[in-house]
Amino acid sequence: MRAYERLLKYVSYETTSDESSETCPSSPKELVLAEALVEELKQIGVADAHVDKDGYVYGSIPATKGAENEKAIGLIAHMDTAPAMSGANIKPRIIKDYDGADIVLNEKLGVVMDTVTFPHLTNYVGQDLIVTDGTTLLGADDKAGVAEIMTAAAQIIEADAQAGEGSAHGKICIAFTPDEEIGRGADRFDVEHFGADYAYTVDGGMLGEIEFENFNAASAKVHIKGENIHPGEAKNKMKNASLLAMEFNSMLPPAEIPAHTEGYEGFFHLCGMSGDEENAHLDYIVRDHSMDKFLERKAMLERITAYLNQKYGEGTVTLNMKDSYYNMREKLESDMYIVDRAVEAMRENDVEPIIQPIRGGTDGARLSFMGLPCPNLSTGGHNFHGKYEYVCIQSMDKMVDIIKTIVRKSN
Ligand SMILES: [Zn+2]
Incomplete structure (x- = not known):
């Protein structure tokens, strides 16, 4: 199954987080997706997959034989979508072989995504995009990240079963978190239980982005x-x-x-x-x-x-x-191992890393100060939190490959 197929499934779950709520997760609907993800993790072979009382999903893939001393790498994505726009009844549409023209999202409402306002669209001529119907956000933020991690995990476990040459890897820790969009995603994250030495949030935009500096x-x-x-x-x-x-x-x-x-x-x-x-x-x-x-x-x-x-x-x-x-750079610059590892993995997959400061915060920034160094990686999506949100299907496939390269034992 390709990552975008998983994304299409995940966006059918409404998981808008709710700032006015005092519970965790802020919306009980997030739990429905959390439980479905646990089921799917088990199905692909993540035996210890579970959801905790706060709605955080955890699971791990054990190290391959002989790679037990490798650093444990974590992969994190959030399940909720931004309250800024409706995340209910999302009707994603695939545009195959995009021709570079303005995209009519909703003819009746006159919602058009034009290439003047969104010039990065022109980078995707000839590729396939997933867009909204102009009435909701898409939820690629961050279900594209969830889909990419899940797809990479499935492929890694499959390769492990075949004991293919070169597929050695250390322990891989996976977490899907609630309530990132209302700033609470790191609040109840159990770093110790997660068990990773380093991690990435897969929650960025354009393919190639690596972010390790925030406000x-x-x-x-x-x-x-x-x-x-x-x-x-x-x-x-x-x-x-x-x-x-x-x-x-x-x-x-x-x-x-x-x-x-x-x-x-x-x-x-x-x-x-x-x-x-x-x-x-x-x-x-x-x-x-x-x-x-x-x-x-x-x-x-x-x-x-x-x-x-x-x-x-x-x-x-x-x-x-x-x-x-605080700016996670402070926690990462003394040990750029985890950033370098992502840079190399991208280059190995013919993607030129785009390193730029985030003008905001991330859960990874909070986690870095909780003892888990955690830069942010691209998902392949654009225009998050609104009706113009879209994601490139080929970028998602690339991210799956990049994740697989990142977690692979270095030599
Ligand atoms: Zn996000």
Whole structure:
């Protein structure tokens, strides 16, 4: 069975994660897919496949004879899809031998994926794509990753049974996780139980992507306590919290926002504000790849807070900052073994690695700080989290080959 055939099966399960839920997995529907995946893992020969009480699927393929001392390599993908768009009743459509033209996803609704807005489409002329019907996301993020890992596992176990020359490998650990899209995928991941020395999340985009640098991230909540007085008698007395909130924001560098930054440029992002004369709130997220610059950004928020408190009275502004995740580069750069292994495996399969910083976080970043170094690999998909999501079938096949090369014993 090819990876895309598995993907078509997996996207028929609705697994949208739910931020408002406090359970794990956040939606009971994720468990339905988890159980189906356990069944399938057992079917292909992963004897110890199981789902734990939090909906995490684990399983492993033992090392081949003589390769027991090899590093145990982990492969991780997430089962949920992004709540940003419906993941129910997905009707995937295969476009065979893509001709490079704009793709009409839904004629009735006038949803067209055009090559001007999505220029990477032109890379796929002559290949086969899976697209949506324009009313849902596709769920290739990250069911393409699940399908590629499952397909590679099936082929590895089959080769093991035939004891083919050159198929030696160390222990391979597999995990499918819930709730990545709502930032909780690593929360209940049991690193010790998983049993890998190194791992990859297979959760990236275009074929060839290897990601091992992500943002350092914090949230910053600003509360401003004003003093409301009847506007007719407010002279020298009123402290308008909403105006102070605007003053606070005006002291941040205007060019350092998401809409003006790219690559390794960090930012302050105002993601919410509310207020009246008495109280005002500003919600920011702070992002930077560089730890020094990240610390400097947080220090800047503290200086602005101190300045306004000096100007308007102690206790006027309170700042609550909380770190969310850190750049996994810090954990990987002293030991690039796991990244190098992916680079070599891609080259061996005639895929030129694309190494670029992630402008976000990954479960792998969190896992790297939990003691499991875990860069992110491509799946072959594009335009995640929306109706323009698509995946290239040949890229998925390539990823299966790359995974098989990665886990193979080095010599
Ligand atoms: Zn994903």
